[in-house]
Amino acid sequence: MKQPLTLHPDRLFPAEPQTRAVARKLYEQVKDLPIISPHGHVPPVWIADDIPFKNATDLLLTPDHYVNRILHGQGVDLADLGVPVGRTDFTEEQAREAWRIFSSHYELFRGTPMKYWMEMELVDIFGIDQRPSAENADEIYDTINAKLATDAFKPRALLDQFNISFLATTDDPLDDLEHHATLAADDSVATTIVPTFRPDKYLEAGRDGWNDLIDALGEKSGENTDTFAGWVAAMENRRQFFKSMGAVSSDHAHMDLGTQPLPADEAEAVYARARRGEASAQETDALRRTFMFEMARMASEDGLVMTLHPAVARNHHQATFDRFGADVGGDIPVAFETVESLRPMLNAFGTNPNFRVILFGQDETVYSREVGPLAGFYPSVYVGPPWWFIDAPDAIMRWRSSVTEYGTFYKTTGFVDDTRAFMSIPARHDLARRIDSAYLANLVVQHRLEIDEAEDLATQFVVDLPKKAFNLEV
């Protein structure tokens, strides 16, 4: 039953031999280039404090809802995988048992990017040479844990090994960014690590706890957040702080992309009602869209790039949310619209050379219908990479195919891993580099691109475009 585990050098490349040869050539050119990760969710404390990883389950299973959800979808109890993250009652024996559960269901990952990431991690990082199975679960678990106990597997050592030149984290506007300060002050950290401004919950006046957040925002910023104008000033203040700490972008996820601002006096009135807890759902939505317009206005002034990724029904299954909290796999995308929603923002700032917005999305229908045309016309609009569930070989191919013909090669951002799964970062970037090489190779063999053009693009995708899209100086 023991199956070897190897990484084929031609994996993800097209089968047709001429095309494969071109893909291989393009990939060779970019495979060892440093990783730029301008949008992700690795906790900065891991690196600042160089906290060792605990065990294979704690590292690779418990926090990874991509992996968890597949097992849950076949009836595995998330609690048996250690969910939620940070549980103190999850014993070492339970962690080992979780790895056994994962290993004995390994066939469920066939056809998924999770399999690609996991296998690259197992082989390249941990030197595993067998496919996970019920039989070898303990053996692999022990091998991984033994390595994790060594210095070479602490976050900072891995950061070097992974050749990550730039890493952005995601942070609360009220965060003091102490870990970023630590890292910036430490010359031994070669990677540039910067925060990202993620203000979503401060814009959602219809949610529980908003008023307390706004009180705290006022306190932290020294602005009076009893008025809409005060909210704006407080946000400007916090953005400036983030900018001073190296932030290059802000990150925004709401149910729609609306940016229609209320007239100034109405904004103040609705804000006041919201602070008193008296605003209707319609009013808090209108207020959120007004806040978004203000965010765009600030971005056009301070130059933080906006990343927008709307329209996910979070925590779809209430009982799972009640038991485990957020981010455990119950988030389901829904359809969304960009053209009318973004019109107010783009009419105000769309041709402003200091403004930039990157559109992600899980609703693939908007790519060819809306995002390609918008990015083709507006200098400020960039096509975000296939995000979240669709960060996968076929989906990336569909995405490239949907937007490229609008002339958007140079309006894409390079790959964004968007992950908290630190170990998977090299694998995710490797997957993207391979698929991009395959995509370009297809164009070359169909004589839609010359080879020199493809070679130039392959490097642009990895080096130049992330720098351009996110205003990086690395």
Next chain:
Amino acid sequence: MKQPLTLHPDRLFPAEPQTRAVARKLYEQVKDLPIISPHGHVPPVWIADDIPFKNATDLLLTPDHYVNRILHGQGVDLADLGVPVGRTDFTEEQAREAWRIFSSHYELFRGTPMKYWMEMELVDIFGIDQRPSAENADEIYDTINAKLATDAFKPRALLDQFNISFLATTDDPLDDLEHHATLAADDSVATTIVPTFRPDKYLEAGRDGWNDLIDALGEKSGENTDTFAGWVAAMENRRQFFKSMGAVSSDHAHMDLGTQPLPADEAEAVYARARRGEASAQETDALRRTFMFEMARMASEDGLVMTLHPAVARNHHQATFDRFGADVGGDIPVAFETVESLRPMLNAFGTNPNFRVILFGQDETVYSREVGPLAGFYPSVYVGPPWWFIDAPDAIMRWRSSVTEYGTFYKTTGFVDDTRAFMSIPARHDLARRIDSAYLANLVVQHRLEIDEAEDLATQFVVDLPKKAFNLEV
């Protein structure tokens, strides 16, 4: 002008030689396995009474609205093809003429699965070796008819020849299922033939005739259907009867997937108004969604698998409906939504191990956006196969490509032919097996799957997954 008609052994396989070789290998492994058909529309009386087929037109043209619609779309009068099914005034000469019409328009079927099915039927079942044309219409018609007159071409003989191990029909909740009783009692029938509970019209209080149906439901079940509670009890009663006759699933097709239940007292009040013919369209929609929630609740208790395939505008052309009735090609899919619609049902029963729901659909956009993520998370949710118009090579490839990366190989159901066209069942399953082999072969040659993994999956698709998804014990 005589063109040979042959079935190429490599049909539907990718052209690239290595990929084709893998596809061929995978297909060889599954091509002769028995057919499991857990969702279809073959009338059980055909088999119970072993009724001989009349002639080529009556068998292959008149009842097949896939074929009819293509001819109608080029101006052929459906009446000239014998529509509607069961007309007594359609003469033998007219039937022959219908076959001539079909044959002389044979080019219209290029690029369609109907051509694939038809050619496999002509060659494999009837031994025809010429492509249909105006010239050979009579010859082929006579050849087919001569065979149909023999015992080897009666339904039961074909059922054996086709190697169908399991066949589900679709039945009205008030049906006495006498043909199923006949078949179950007959040891000479090797195929397991079971009914499917199809209650749609009893849930549509806004349609003409609903009140009479509900009266009949009350009478048949012995429950008082003057109240909502009585309707529920009556449905429970009929589901139990279907279950006792071997049913494994219920089948549901409405304009949306709504499952939001009304509060109990409101349900009773609206139901009472509907029974008096006084409910508004909004109320009858709300009532239908309440009924659907109840169906799900019953399913979570009695274990009948729910198949949901919403959002088709039936009988789009009123004049055609007036002239020929339903199911004559004028059904057009529309967009639909799953995430909010199914939320009440999935919050109530989504993680119940006794509950299972299979989502079909013609709106391909929901696959990657909604159905993949839902099936990935909820143990109860299965990805239905490409349904109806999209039961076709390119569409099946798109479907696999859209949902596989979510980790749903094991949340698919195996192929479902969903057909009344008895003769086409082997061809439809053959097409699915070939395309699945091709899909898996692509993954193997791109080193996204090992060959042993693909071999295992190829068999899972045909044997294990239909059994698992539909709770079969065959």
Next chain:
Amino acid sequence: MKQPLTLHPDRLFPAEPQTRAVARKLYEQVKDLPIISPHGHVPPVWIADDIPFKNATDLLLTPDHYVNRILHGQGVDLADLGVPVGRTDFTEEQAREAWRIFSSHYELFRGTPMKYWMEMELVDIFGIDQRPSAENADEIYDTINAKLATDAFKPRALLDQFNISFLATTDDPLDDLEHHATLAADDSVATTIVPTFRPDKYLEAGRDGWNDLIDALGEKSGENTDTFAGWVAAMENRRQFFKSMGAVSSDHAHMDLGTQPLPADEAEAVYARARRGEASAQETDALRRTFMFEMARMASEDGLVMTLHPAVARNHHQATFDRFGADVGGDIPVAFETVESLRPMLNAFGTNPNFRVILFGQDETVYSREVGPLAGFYPSVYVGPPWWFIDAPDAIMRWRSSVTEYGTFYKTTGFVDDTRAFMSIPARHDLARRIDSAYLANLVVQHRLEIDEAEDLATQFVVDLPKKAFNLEV
């Protein structure tokens, strides 16, 4: 830095050698057939007066918003490219500088059909053998201009060289069509050149200037347009005039496809309110849908084919519109719906043999969900080709793949270039012929079509289907 510019004979063909060989064979068969262009925007005056083209910028850059938008999307000021068309203050030196801007940004066109068109124009028409670059901008500009100054590059000579047998223009209902008269009377023009009836703005009672247009319509037609009935009579009058001048179709683009007519008395009342400027937005929408129903009724009588291409948010960026006017790249597609919108029209005229409607669209989701099924059933409904932004290799492949399995090869229209860019017409048709050959070749090598079937279809696409769909007698 000098890169050669050549056109590979196998460009756009699949890489797999057998498939490529079939594609090449099919393409050889159709590549030199005359071009039928039944839907486009070349100004008839160019040909009637045989007006020489001014320079490379005036010909290839300034009027082409496909090209402009890519440059604008990277921050180039449209004014620097000579926009808007017809500016008298744009100097020869500025025109040369515009060409330099284009040439030095040539990499932006990678992966686009614009690159395909441009390179075929440069090589085949102008004999350029270097890829455009900052270095050779002046050299190429001068080469093109020198050729444009010769008789061989005047519109009529090119029309012959391009082998265009039929060309439709797009014209205002009040146009006197004098240029068409000139062309029809001139035996030296081998191409049949006809007008197309484009009445959009006369249907939009909610837009500024509508009343004046309707006054002019009354005057031109001799009908009293103070009533709805008069509007109808006036339109009938103008359609007859267009028909007498050779028109074969009418062209319609609104935000939705609605065709629900108001009852006659209500139509008159709303029309009267609209004429007084008192109709609400809802009323003018309802009136527009009533007008559309009337257009369909007229079409069912006079036989002009309707082309419908809805749902584009025109002039998305107000400041650009204010500065440069319409058609400068700020048009963004939005989602649309066909099934309910077209139901009134199709119920009234859908099976009328004299009625024909061609559906275009930028929302690709409607192809497999709605358009394929509608065209499959209704004799009058045709699947329009990939329109506008999606007139591109990958998008055409997606389109064929989305609709073919419904049995719509014979419900497609042949290629439609829909362009004002006269020089690009041969390249656009060449691209379509190559991709269609590639699509058919894929079916052949997968044994889904025999080679003789593919050969027949390849010619049908170029010769028979445009004639059939547009009722041509060429």
